[in-house]
Amino acid sequence: MPQRTFLQYLLITAKGLAMGAADVVPGVSGGTIAFISGIYEELIETIHKIDLGFFKIWKNEGFLKAWREYNLSFLLSLFVGIFISILSLAKLITWLLAEYPIMVWSFFFGLVIASIVYVGNQMTSWRFTVILAMVIASVLSYLITIADPIGSPDSLWFLFVAGFIAIIAMILPGISGAFILLLLGAYTAVIGIVTQLGDGITTLDSSLFLQAFGKLLIFGIGAILGLKIFSNTLNWMFKHHKNMTLAVLTGFMIGALNKIWPWKEILQYRTNHAGEEIPFIERSVLPQNYEGDPQILLAIVFGIIGFLTIFLLERLAVGKDVTENKEIEV
Secondary structure, eight states: OOOOOHHHHHHHHHHHHHHHHHHHSTTOOHHHHHHHTTOHHHHHHHHHHOSTHHHHHHHHHOHHHHHHHTTHHHHHHHHHHHHHHHHHHHHHHHHHHHHOHHHHHHHHHHHHHHHHHHHHHTOOOOOHHHHHHHHHHHHHHHHHHHSOOSSOTTSHHHHHHHHHHHTHHHHSTTSOHHHHHHHHTOHHHHHHHHHHHHHHHHTTOHHHHHHHHHHHHHHHHHHHHHHHHHHHHHHHHHHHSHHHHHHHHHHHHHHHGGGGOSOEEEEEEEEOTTSOEEEEEEEEOOGGGSSSOOOHHHHHHHHHHHHHHHHHHHHHHHHHHHHHHHHHHO
C-alpha cells in the first residue's frame, strides 16, 4: 500500500469531507466524489481486503504491521472527513427542510435530474436488453416511492436495514446513500439522529448523546455489514457489466424522481421521538394543487442550481482525466 505523508492524509480527509457532504445531499453520490477525486479504486481495494487475517498479522507481527498492511490509515483519514462533514451539515439540512422545503426539494430534484444525465451519458450501448433493464428499474423505483414505508424510521431494526442498503451508494458511483434513504422513508429520521448527536456534543447532554449514538451505532453496524457483503458483488458488476449496471442506476433514479417532487399533499402524519407530528405518507401534486404558496419561480431557480452543481462536478472530472492523460503522454 502507498506510503503517505501527514499532508497527504490531510488531503484524503478533505476528500472525505467532500464525500460526506455528498452523502448528506440526495442526488450526489459519495462514490462519484471518490471517483472524481481519484481514490475510488483504492477505496474498493481496501474494503475488499479487510478480513479476519488482520488479527493473525497483529498476533504474529504486531499491530502497526497489520494496520499498514490493511491500509487503515487511508480508511481512517477518509472516514474522519466523512463523519465530520455529515455531523456539521446535518443540522443545517434539517433546518432548511423545515423552513424552506420547496426550495430544498427543488434543489435535490435538479441534482437528481443532472445525475440521470451524467450516469446515462456513461452508457456505451443502447441494446434492447439495456433499455428494458432501465424501464424495469424505473417502474420498480416508482412503485417503491408510492408504497407505504416498510417500517417506522425510529425503530432500531429499520435503522439497521436502512444502513445496510444505503451504504451501497458509497462504493458505486451514480446514486447517493441519502437518495436511497429517501426511498426508504428514512432520510429525515437519520438526519435528525445525526443532528441530535451534534446537539448532545455541543450542549454536553449525555442522555441526548447516548440516545442518538445508540441509534447511529445500529445504523452503522448495518452499513458496515452491507459494505462488506455487497462490495465484491457491486465492484464485479461495475467492472464486467458496467453498461447494464448504469442502465439500472439510471432507471432507478428516473422512477424515484416522484419521491423528491417539491410539491406534496400530506396523507398521514406520524409522531417522532420528540412527540412532534411530522409527515409520514405523502402524495405528489401539481403546483396549482399545492396547499400553500407553491413558490414556482424559486423552485425553478433552485432546481437549476442543483442541476448545475452536478454539471460542475462532471466538468471537474473531465478536467482531471485530461490532466492525467497529459501526464501519461509526458
